[in-house]
Amino acid sequence: DTGVSQNPRHKITKRGQNVTFRCDPISEHNRLYWYRQTLGQGPEFLTYFQNEAQLEKSRLLSDRFSAERPKGSFSTLEIQRTEQGDSAMYLCASSSIKGRGFSYTFGSGTRLTVV
């Protein structure tokens, strides 16, 4: 297992277009998280899944944003009608509890630029 994989690494899109990002977590991790990070700031929570169930969504996740994890494995984050304010790094992470250990791993992120 090579860790948490995110695709694409970079995406440039015109305002108003839809974009979709993919995250492949570590295979045995049952929880998957999406965070957004703007320049010079720490990441902010967007949503998380336990298996295929979306358990929590931030108020930051407007109705233009939707996330899915249909089979409890990979996840997609879609942004509809993109706005310039959506430009950010979108980070995915996955976690699990095995034995007495808690493991939390981040992907390399997808950098979105809306022009």
Added chain:
Amino acid sequence: KNEVEQSPQNLTAQEGEFITINCSYSVGISALHWLQQHPGGGIVSLFMLSSGKKKHGRLIATINIQEKHSSLHITASHPRDSAVYICAVRSISGSRLTFGEGTQLTVNP
């Protein structure tokens, strides 16, 4: 006021110096994470703490639960330590993280 506050925001040091980055939080937590982020965005987990102290190589992390405070220390700093260091707390009720704004560390040769 942010739930997680880091200081300093920016830190410049000379190679070999001892470095301390501080993190204070205002909520109950199940654990605190120290993370490292290099240009390009990838985040690497350095430590996860719920009490006491952990050491890995030249890095040491401590936490005081009563005072809601944690520190990350780097001994014998090196230019390759230059990165953004982020403190994040994991809530008691769930597993999502709340992040500080990060400390940009630059170590000059």
